[in-house]
Structure formats: C-alpha cells, structure tokens
Amino acid sequence: MDHGYRGSSDVVATYRLRERKDKLEARAEGIAVGLTIGTWTDLPAARKSEVAKHCGRVEGIRVLEEAALGEVVAEIDIAYPVANLNGTFASLLVTVFGKLSMDGEIRLERLQLPDELVRQFPGPKFGVQGVRDRLGAHNRPLVMSIFKACAGLTLEELVEAFAEQAEGGVDLVKDDEIFFTEAYATPEERVRAYAAKADEIAERTGRKTAYAVNLTGPVHSLRDRARRLAEQGAGALLVNVVAYGYDVVADLARDAEVHVPILAHPAVSGALYGSPNYGIAADIVLGQLMRLAGADIGIFPSMYGSVTLGQAATERLLAHLRADGPHKPVLPAPSAGIYPGLVPRLYQDLGVDLVLNAGGGIHGHPGGARMGGRAFFDAIWAVERGLPLAEAAKDRPALRQALEKWGMPS
Amino acid sequence: MDHGYRGSSDVVATYRLRERKDKLEARAEGIAVGLTIGTWTDLPAARKSEVAKHCGRVEGIRVLEEAALGEVVAEIDIAYPVANLNGTFASLLVTVFGKLSMDGEIRLERLQLPDELVRQFPGPKFGVQGVRDRLGAHNRPLVMSIFKACAGLTLEELVEAFAEQAEGGVDLVKDDEIFFTEAYATPEERVRAYAAKADEIAERTGRKTAYAVNLTGPVHSLRDRARRLAEQGAGALLVNVVAYGYDVVADLARDAEVHVPILAHPAVSGALYGSPNYGIAADIVLGQLMRLAGADIGIFPSMYGSVTLGQAATERLLAHLRADGPHKPVLPAPSAGIYPGLVPRLYQDLGVDLVLNAGGGIHGHPGGARMGGRAFFDAIWAVERGLPLAEAAKDRPALRQALEKWGMPS
Known part of the structure; x- marks a missing residue:
C-alpha cells in the first residue's frame, strides 16, 4: 500500500473529474501550468530556467468511464513543486485545490507528499506511544467516554457527571465537541475540578481518568489557553480541526509548552468529503492532514455506525494515521455506534492500537455510565484471554447487562 | 429579500436532506435536541428549566420532492440558541454543521443569524466607503489587476511587472493567491518595493496603485505580519480565508493595528459548495461568513466566466455582502472572465459598488498590462457618460484594441 509519502520533491495530487474527452489533455496541462507559473509560452527565454523549478507537470491521465455528450470521468495526476509552498496548510490546500475546487465537477482524491514537505509540518507530539505513556495504558485499546448533555449544568453537576464516568475506569472523558458555552464554568474551571475529582477517585480505585477539554475561543487566544489548560x-x-483550520492546530502542535495530546474531532469534515464528485476525500481530510497537523488521536466515523466512510476509505484513512514516515503514528478513534459487544470485532479490524470511543454505548448502559465504562474493560479482559464475551459475562455484571441490551454485532 | 438577519436570539439553519418520509419528523427532532442538549427525556426535572435555554427547536419541515424507496428530499429549519455559541466561527459551524455534515446526504442551505450574534463577529473594518476613501476612488467601480506568474521572478523583475500594471492606473494590484514562496523576495520586501514604485509612478501620472499582498505564514505569525505589512x-x-479558517481572519479584522483592508480570496471554497447535495451553499461560504469575518472586498466566481454560481446563488451572495445590518457592506469582486467589454453589463448587474478584477483581461491586452488597465478606465469613462463602448473606443486606443480582441458580451 502506498502511504502517500514519496521521495521526490513534488506534491502529486490526483483528481477525479468530468471533462470533454477531447479536452482532457489540455485541461490537465492547464491545471499543471495555470496553477503554478500561470503561463509558459509568454515567458522571456531568460526567465525560463528559474521559472521551470516552479512549474507543475501532468503525471498521468486515466479515463475511468465514458459519460454523456462526449464527456468522460477521468483521474489525472498533477505534480506541484514543493518550492511553491511554505510549510503551511494554506499553501498546500490553495496550491492543489484552491481555484481548482471551484472549477466544476472535480474531487481531490489523493495527495502524495514528499518527506521533505512532510517534515515541514509538525506531526503528532505524542503519537500512539506517547499517549499510552501519559495515560499509563499499554497493550490494550484505550476507553474514552463522550461527555454528553453538558449545556445548562452547573460546575457541581458537571463534576458529578464526570465522576460517574471516571468511576467506570475509562482512560479519557472527552467533552462533546458542541460544548462552547462558558456561562456555567470555564474550561479552566472544568479542568481543575475534574482533575481533583479524578485524583480522589484514583486514590480509591487506582485508575486515573484524564479529561479531554474542548479547546475554544478566538484563535489568538488558543495557544495561551492550551498552555494554561x-x-x-x-x-x-x-480540537475542532476542520472548523478552526489545520494551520491553527499545527501551531499548537509546534508549541513545546502545549505539552498535552491533541484529540482531533471531525466536525464539519463531511462538508468537504460528503459528495463522491466534489470536495476532498475523507482519508485526506481525516487521516493524512490530521496527522500532519499534529493530531495524537483522530476521531472518524466508524465502520459500525449508521453512516460510515466505507471499507476502502476507512483503510486508506487508517494507513495515513499509522504508516511509516517522518511523523509519529496517530491513535485511531472510530466513533459512532461503538458498544461493548463490538470489542472483539474492533480488535480484529483495527488491532490493539485504538481508542474505544463511546457516548450512548457508555451512558446508555442500564447501570449508568459507571457500569458502561466497566463493560468495555470487561470486554477487553475477555478478548485478551481469548474468551467469548458471553462466557466472560457470566460473572461480570457490567458486561452481561451490556450484552443483554446491545448484543453482539451480526 | 430576507438578508439572513433576525431579531430573535436563535440561529436558524435550513438544511436540504434526503430521508425516509416516515422518519423525517424524528430526524428533525433528533437534530434539534441531539445537537444541542443531547437528550431531553433523561433529564431530572430540576435541570429542565436551565437546560431548556440551550435546546434546539424544529422550526419547519417542507418536503421538496418524492424520491425512490419511500424517501423524500426535504428542507428542514432548526433553531439553535445563541447561548450555545461563543462568538467564534468554530462554535457556529460545529453547532449547525458539525456532526451533521457527516450524516449522509445533507446540505446547509441557509443560516439566519440574530443581530445579537452578528455583533459578536467583527465584520469589515473599512467596508465599501472605507476602501474607497483609502484608495481615493469614488463613484465608480474599482479596477484591480491580478499579478500572475510571479514564481521564479527576482524582486527587480517583480517590480518591473508591477510597474507595468500600475502604469495602467489600476487601483489595486493583487497577488496571485498561489504566491507563497519567499525564496526571491519576502512579502515585506515586495510591499516596500512596490510602494516605492507606485509613488514614483503617481508623481508622474497622479494615480497611485495600491498593492494587495498575499498574507502567508504560520497562523501565530499572521497578526504581526499583517501589522508590519x-x-x-x-x-x-x-487572505485565503477558507484555507486558513474564518476565525483566523476574524482575529485580523478585530485587531485595530491591522489597519488595512482585507481582500478575501475564495480558494478551496468549491470543496464546500460544489455539490448540490452536500456541503454548504456558496452564498454562505463566500458571502455571509466572509462579511462576518471581516472581508472588505470579497472575490467570488463571476456570472460571466466558464464556471459560475448561477443567478440565484449569486444574488443571495450579493445580498449577504450588501444588506443592511450591524456590519459595514463588502465590495464584491466578481472574478474570472472579466474584460473591458463587460463593463456596461457589470454596471447594470451590480451597480457602481464593485471591483473589476481581471487577470487575462488586463495582461492579455495586445498593448500589455498597461493598456489593459487603461481599457477598463476607458470603459468606465464611457459608461459614466452613457456612451456605447464602440463609440468611446474611436479615440481611445486601449479600449479599441480590447474590443477588437475580446468584443462585447453576447
């Protein structure tokens, strides 16, 4: 599998587009030259050698299918010199899909980035191993509980609901990505209060739950706030990466004082990847660019919920998060539709390096969030020992109730 | 025409989606509650009054057409309390189209924002009048030349090409949005060198050309760089607004020391608005959000080029840029396919408050960029006097050559 990294010094973008068959070559050439140096024929001879370093190149044209009226659907590969970029996502995205994104039916399907460029982006500060070390969670999936329904609660009520989740032993409790209001408690107040509560619970249980706080506010305040938190x-x-912008996140990842993992949320990303004919492929948006920007954990729609990315896109996304390359690997957090009965399947599909991220699959447990978290650990315990969940559930009430409620995947 | 502003304290988002007919109401209710407070039925009675302030509401459901298999295409309106937001685009976008953007075939078609929320965003610092005052250009469209094919040129060569455009008397020369490399000259060096050249030319011609420099670099450096420039x-x-993120631009607009107009480029926006069934409508992306973020001039695909937004979307976009409201209006810069013969049509379609933004329509002039700029002013001169362009062209060689090359719109 090609992981999107190359040795050369060009970015190669692959587009799927619709075009008149007899204009396909000219279209490709127009992109390669028009979106890099603008024109070639009008250049004085003296400038050509210097300008040539910046000129794009058509690397491939493949007709996928004939369409109506002399049109075809085709894939074209265009190489853009890294010398045109400046180490920002803005320069990368505007170069490969700036004006072009507005040029009719066209979709950015693939980006091959040379290591030289990849190294200009921060990548994850912690990565899989760093997150595991921080949380003291090795050789098993991490368990993360989504902190739902927070708007309107006082700090006291929030702490109580946090404690309920922490009592279940989950590694992380994450804010809902829609939790922005600070009318009841600031993020700083929540971090301090939850950390104190987590310490208190850990003294008793030996398991300390970390809190993934929604980083919000004006962009100019985010680095200071991140350091403070x-x-x-x-x-x-x-971090709502797509809504804020990848460059905003890269700034956080580059800052040594922001010494805390980044949990990338995919909110708004469907606006980019939803259509099969327009926009940018999901594995680029949620895999490749997230890792470059510095996500340590990457959330994406799971293969088990009602809306999935599909098998092929999910595999490409995972490859982006995990492939060898200049950057540390990212922990995948497939989300939506995750419940304890799925754990054996998740091990099978994704291996041990992943985050079990559940909202309803924890809070909806008949015994509450506390039992909901435990049910996931019961399931992990069973898989580690090669036991069927039903077997393990016999003397594990949390798992038993979860199986009674949600069953196993078909 | 409804301009998207309302008096109440809810954001009302209108979505176009595909859903099973018998599930449409539950879907709408699920969005209103699920994307605000998460759950209603599970709440203890004591919390309900406080939480209710944050709960979304279904405002309307309209079936547009029957589709196959018991499905319909419908529009639904959901009201989200402003209390859930925090004055950032991240909070607005994640609330109205965060998770929802990933939920199958759905498109954000319309956003009605209460003034209370609008005022939390900066809006344009200069607006139409402020830009005119700065450039000394009143009662006529502004003329802007796109500085093409810059990569690989030395500062000396760049200044020469700038001078050629400035000699034509254009109000603004704007960088190509893909011009990122600083290998030959930094943006600061270009600004200083072009300004000196513009002064020199203005002494002779009485017309000073301003330079719209591409603001690039890591996010944490942008405000300092913007102040310096x-x-x-x-x-x-x-500014490549979509690639950087609206909140990044809002930061610039809020900063009093960044005392210079913002020219918003639409690069990458097609990835959001391209599909009719997914993403976010073009008038929101390039009109409504641009104005909120602080664009003083907004570039968008013109109605006259090969790829347009269509008549209805263009009208909605213009309404967003110009409607009454808490913020100053934005100068529209319809782009692509603009040439001198179009000027009467542009006056007719858009009025006098607009920017004539041309690349090929200036540089491709038989007499070069200098004559290309002049041809636009000749055309403006003619329209102001009610003369047909062909008549005015008789003793105006720049316009005459432009008409010979590009003609008039059909």
Whole structure:
C-alpha cells in the first residue's frame, strides 16, 4: 500500500473529474501550468530556467468511464513543486485545490507528499506511544467516554457527571465537541475540578481518568489557553480541526509548552468529503492532514455506525494515521455506534492500537455510565484471554447487562 | 429579500436532506435536541428549566420532492440558541454543521443569524466607503489587476511587472493567491518595493496603485505580519480565508493595528459548495461568513466566466455582502472572465459598488498590462457618460484594441 509519502520533491495530487474527452489533455496541462507559473509560452527565454523549478507537470491521465455528450470521468495526476509552498496548510490546500475546487465537477482524491514537505509540518507530539505513556495504558485499546448533555449544568453537576464516568475506569472523558458555552464554568474551571475529582477517585480505585477539554475561543487566544489548560491538568485537548483550520492546530502542535495530546474531532469534515464528485476525500481530510497537523488521536466515523466512510476509505484513512514516515503514528478513534459487544470485532479490524470511543454505548448502559465504562474493560479482559464475551459475562455484571441490551454485532 | 438577519436570539439553519418520509419528523427532532442538549427525556426535572435555554427547536419541515424507496428530499429549519455559541466561527459551524455534515446526504442551505450574534463577529473594518476613501476612488467601480506568474521572478523583475500594471492606473494590484514562496523576495520586501514604485509612478501620472499582498505564514505569525505589512504600505491583505479558517481572519479584522483592508480570496471554497447535495451553499461560504469575518472586498466566481454560481446563488451572495445590518457592506469582486467589454453589463448587474478584477483581461491586452488597465478606465469613462463602448473606443486606443480582441458580451 502506498502511504502517500514519496521521495521526490513534488506534491502529486490526483483528481477525479468530468471533462470533454477531447479536452482532457489540455485541461490537465492547464491545471499543471495555470496553477503554478500561470503561463509558459509568454515567458522571456531568460526567465525560463528559474521559472521551470516552479512549474507543475501532468503525471498521468486515466479515463475511468465514458459519460454523456462526449464527456468522460477521468483521474489525472498533477505534480506541484514543493518550492511553491511554505510549510503551511494554506499553501498546500490553495496550491492543489484552491481555484481548482471551484472549477466544476472535480474531487481531490489523493495527495502524495514528499518527506521533505512532510517534515515541514509538525506531526503528532505524542503519537500512539506517547499517549499510552501519559495515560499509563499499554497493550490494550484505550476507553474514552463522550461527555454528553453538558449545556445548562452547573460546575457541581458537571463534576458529578464526570465522576460517574471516571468511576467506570475509562482512560479519557472527552467533552462533546458542541460544548462552547462558558456561562456555567470555564474550561479552566472544568479542568481543575475534574482533575481533583479524578485524583480522589484514583486514590480509591487506582485508575486515573484524564479529561479531554474542548479547546475554544478566538484563535489568538488558543495557544495561551492550551498552555494554561495543559498546566492545570488537562489530559488532552479536543480540537475542532476542520472548523478552526489545520494551520491553527499545527501551531499548537509546534508549541513545546502545549505539552498535552491533541484529540482531533471531525466536525464539519463531511462538508468537504460528503459528495463522491466534489470536495476532498475523507482519508485526506481525516487521516493524512490530521496527522500532519499534529493530531495524537483522530476521531472518524466508524465502520459500525449508521453512516460510515466505507471499507476502502476507512483503510486508506487508517494507513495515513499509522504508516511509516517522518511523523509519529496517530491513535485511531472510530466513533459512532461503538458498544461493548463490538470489542472483539474492533480488535480484529483495527488491532490493539485504538481508542474505544463511546457516548450512548457508555451512558446508555442500564447501570449508568459507571457500569458502561466497566463493560468495555470487561470486554477487553475477555478478548485478551481469548474468551467469548458471553462466557466472560457470566460473572461480570457490567458486561452481561451490556450484552443483554446491545448484543453482539451480526 | 430576507438578508439572513433576525431579531430573535436563535440561529436558524435550513438544511436540504434526503430521508425516509416516515422518519423525517424524528430526524428533525433528533437534530434539534441531539445537537444541542443531547437528550431531553433523561433529564431530572430540576435541570429542565436551565437546560431548556440551550435546546434546539424544529422550526419547519417542507418536503421538496418524492424520491425512490419511500424517501423524500426535504428542507428542514432548526433553531439553535445563541447561548450555545461563543462568538467564534468554530462554535457556529460545529453547532449547525458539525456532526451533521457527516450524516449522509445533507446540505446547509441557509443560516439566519440574530443581530445579537452578528455583533459578536467583527465584520469589515473599512467596508465599501472605507476602501474607497483609502484608495481615493469614488463613484465608480474599482479596477484591480491580478499579478500572475510571479514564481521564479527576482524582486527587480517583480517590480518591473508591477510597474507595468500600475502604469495602467489600476487601483489595486493583487497577488496571485498561489504566491507563497519567499525564496526571491519576502512579502515585506515586495510591499516596500512596490510602494516605492507606485509613488514614483503617481508623481508622474497622479494615480497611485495600491498593492494587495498575499498574507502567508504560520497562523501565530499572521497578526504581526499583517501589522508590519500595513505599516510598510500594503494597500490590502489578500487572505485565503477558507484555507486558513474564518476565525483566523476574524482575529485580523478585530485587531485595530491591522489597519488595512482585507481582500478575501475564495480558494478551496468549491470543496464546500460544489455539490448540490452536500456541503454548504456558496452564498454562505463566500458571502455571509466572509462579511462576518471581516472581508472588505470579497472575490467570488463571476456570472460571466466558464464556471459560475448561477443567478440565484449569486444574488443571495450579493445580498449577504450588501444588506443592511450591524456590519459595514463588502465590495464584491466578481472574478474570472472579466474584460473591458463587460463593463456596461457589470454596471447594470451590480451597480457602481464593485471591483473589476481581471487577470487575462488586463495582461492579455495586445498593448500589455498597461493598456489593459487603461481599457477598463476607458470603459468606465464611457459608461459614466452613457456612451456605447464602440463609440468611446474611436479615440481611445486601449479600449479599441480590447474590443477588437475580446468584443462585447453576447
């Protein structure tokens, strides 16, 4: 499998587009030259050698299918010199899909990036091993509980609901990505209060739950806030990467004082990847660019919920998160539709390096969030020992109730 | 025409989606509650009054057409309390189209924002009048030349090409949005060198051309760079708004020291608005959100090029840029396919408050960029006097050659 990294010094973008068959070559050439140096024929001879370093190149044209009226659907590969970029996502995205995104039916399907360029982006500060070390969770999937229904609760009520989740032993409790209001408690107040509560519970249970706080506010305040939240005990920063912009996140990842993992949320990303004919492929948006920007944990729609990315896109996404390359690997957090009965399947499909991220699959447990978290650990316990869940459930009430409620995947 | 502003304290989002007919109401209710407070039925009675302030509401459901298999295409309106937001685009976008963007075939078609929320965003610092005052250009469209094919040129060569455009008397020369490399000259060096050249030309011609410099670099450096470029004589800042993120631009607009207009480029926006069934409508992306973020001039695909937004979307976009409201209006810059013969049509379609933004329509002039700029002013001169262009062209060689090359729109 090609992981999207190359040795050369060009970015190669692959587009799927619709075009008149007899204009396909000219279209490709127009993109390669028009979106790099603008024109070639009008250049004075003296400038050509210098300008040539910046000129794009058509690397491939493949007709996929004939369409109506002399049109075809085709894939074209265009190489853009890295010398045109400046180490920002803005330069990368505008170069490969700036004006072009507005040029009719066209979709950015694939980006091959040379290591030289990859190294200009921060990548994850912690990666899989760093997150595991911080959370003291090795050789098993991590368990993360989504902190739902927070708007309107006082800090006291929030702490109570946090404690309920932490009592279940989950590694992380993450804010809902829609939790923005600070009218009841600031993120700083939540971080401090939850950390104190987590310490209190850990003294009793031996398991300390970390808190992934939603990083919000004006962009110019985010780095200071991130440093402050890290200092005050945040376990991770939940970031709405697409809504804020990849460059905003890269800034956080580059900052040594923001010494806390970044948990990348996919909110708004469907606006980019939803259509099969327009936009940018999901594995680029949620895999490749997230890792470059510095996500330590990457959330994406799971293969088990009502809306999935499909098998092929999910595999490409995982490859982006995990492939060898200059950057540390990212922990995948397939989300939506995750419940304890799925754990054996998740091990099978994704291996041990993943985050079990559940909202309803924890809070909806008949015994509450506490039992909901435990049911996941019961399931992990069973898989580690090669036991069928039904077998393990016999003397494990949390798992038993979960299986009674949600069953096993068909 | 409804301009998207309302008096109440809810954001009302309108979605176009595909759903099973018998599930449409439950889907709408699920969005309203699920994307705000998460759950209603599970709440203890004591919390309900506080939580209710944050709960979404279904405002309307309209079936547009029957589709196959018991499905319909429908529009639904959901009201989200402003209390859930925090004055950032991240909070607005994640609330109205975060998780929902990943939920199958769905498109955000319309956003009605209460003034209370609009006022939390900066809006344009200069607006139409402020830009006109700065550039000394009143009662006529502004003329802007796109500085093409810059990669690989030395500063000396760049200044020469700038001078050629400035000699034509254009109000603004704007960088190509793909111009990122600083290998030959930094943006600061370009601003200083072009400003000096513009002064020199203005002494002779009485017309000073401003330079819209592409604002690039890591996010944490952008405000300082913007202040510096403003101080050193930049005429405007070209910003790739969608690639960087609206909140990044809002930061610039809020900063009093960034005392220079923002020229918003639409690069990458097609990835959001391209599909009719997914993503976010073009008038929201390039009109409504641009104005909120602080664009003083907004570039968008013109109605006259090969790829347009269509008549209805263009009208909605213009309404967003110009409607009454808490913020100053934005100068529209319809782009692609603009040439001198179009000027009467542009006056007719858009009025006098607009920017004539041309690349090929200036550089491709038989007499070069200098004559290309003049041809636009000749055309403006003619329209102001009610003369047909062909008549005015008789003793105006720049316009005559332009008409010979590009003609008039059919």
